[in-house]
Amino acid sequence: MTKAVRAILQALSYGNIEVESARRLADLKKLDPMRIFLKKLDTEIYNGNYKVPVRLYFPSESAAASQAMPQDSGVILFFHGGGWTTESVETYDRVCSRMAQSTGQPVMSAEYRLAPEHKFPTGFEDCYAVAKAAFGGEILPGIDPGQITVMGDSAGGNLAAAVCMKARDTGDFVPMRQILIYPALYNCYTEKSPYESVKTNGSGYLLTSVKMEDYVKLYARVDEDRMEPYFAPLLAEDFSGLPDTLILTAEFDLLRDEGEDYGRKLREAGGRVRVERIRGALHGYFALGIRHLYVRESFHHINRFLNVEQTLSQQEK
Numbered sequence: 457m458t459k460a461v462r463a464i465l466q467a468l469s470y471g472n473i474e475v476e477s478a479r480r481l482a483d484l485k486k487l488d489p490m491r492i493f494l495k496k497l498d499t500e501i502y503n504g505n506y507k508v509p510v511r512l513y514f515p516s517e518s519a520a521a522s523q524a525m526p527q528d529s530g531v532i533l534f535f536h537g538g539g540w541t542t543e544s545v546e547t548y549d550r551v552c553s554r555m556a557q558s559t560g561q562p563v564m565s566a567e568y569r570l571a572p573e574h575k576f577p578t579g580f581e582d583c584y585a586v587a588k589a590a591f592g593g594e595i596l597p598g599i600d601p602g603q604i605t606v607m608g609d610s611a612g613g614n615l616a617a618a619v620c621m622k623a624r625d626t627g628d629f630v631p632m633r634q635i636l637i638y639p640a641l642y643n644c645y646t647e648k649s650p651y652e653s654v655k656t657n658g659s660g661y662l663l664t665s666v667k668m669e670d671y672v673k674l675y676a677r678v679d680e681d682r683m684e685p686y687f688a689p690l691l692a693e694d695f696s697g698l699p700d701t702l703i704l705t706a707e708f709d710l711l712r713d714e715g716e717d718y719g720r721k722l723r724e725a726g727g728r729v730r731v732e733r734i735r736g737a738l739h740g741y742f743a744l745g746i747r748h749l750y751v752r753e754s755f756h757h758i759n760r761f762l763n764v765e766q767t768l769s770q771q772e773k
Contacts, residue, residue: 537610539671591629613639
């Protein structure tokens with residue numbers, strides 16, 4: 457990384473989180489001139505009395521026309537990032553469209569409620585309700601639940617991991633695969649953090665430790681929430697029985713070490729895990745255009761993981 461790039465990053469990496477300003481900045485993505493006009497379908501899933509919006513992205517016009525997918529078709533259930541407080545299905549429109557095209561699989565993107573208006577566990581429970589409906593065949597009829605991959609980036613990676621953990625704990629459904637992209641899995645981003653990347657990458661790389669600590673405070677309803685495994689999956693006592701997992705981390709990201717530590721814990725508990733560090737990348741790189749080197753590298757890992765796991769699943773039947 458050149459001195460000029462470092463100087464620019466340092467200038468952009470400042471201050472605490474001001475929610476409304478951060479949301480307005482995120483909403484600029486809705487004006488994306490490179491928006492992909494892929495076939496989409498909007499639906500809703502109930503979480504209690506609340507209707508959680510869900511957008512479906514199809515990899516082709518023929519897949520969109522049928523909607524009732526073949527049994528052997530893979531599907532991605534995606535939870536967007538944004539520190540549990542910003543971003544939306546709409547601002548992730550290009551990401552999910554590209555994901556459907558690049559993987560050849562339909563993508564279901566959930567519009568969970570955001571903090572601080574809706575603190576933990578509201579957003580998490582919205583995601584769980586959508587996952588339960590997806591695995592129950594309520595969103596895309598005909599899909600083999602064993603072919604659904606739960607996926608998320610950043611705070612969405614946190615939600616994906618927590619959804620899979622609760623599914624294991626309750627037995628409501630059985631996720632076979634999860635993909636976690638630079639996930640937020642711990643509960644502390646001060647000098648007390650046990651992770652070296654919080655110290656080395658916690659300033660000067662866009663997402664700072666100060667901002668991350670703000671996000672955690674905005675998400676938590678009370679301090680005790682921080683100790684809940686569904687809030688911070690790294691605090692779980694048991695890491696066995698979780699899905700086959702791909703974790704992508706970014707070299708210059710304060711969340712790097714906790715993502716890789718989660719992979720170690722899953723592996724030590726007997727899980728099948730791949731952890732790939734994207735060299736030179738910063739937190740948030742997955743939202744860059746598909747032609748970007750880091751994004752192409754990520755889809756190489758994602759597609760290899762999906763293809764291998766889908767083949768193993770079919771062989772085990």
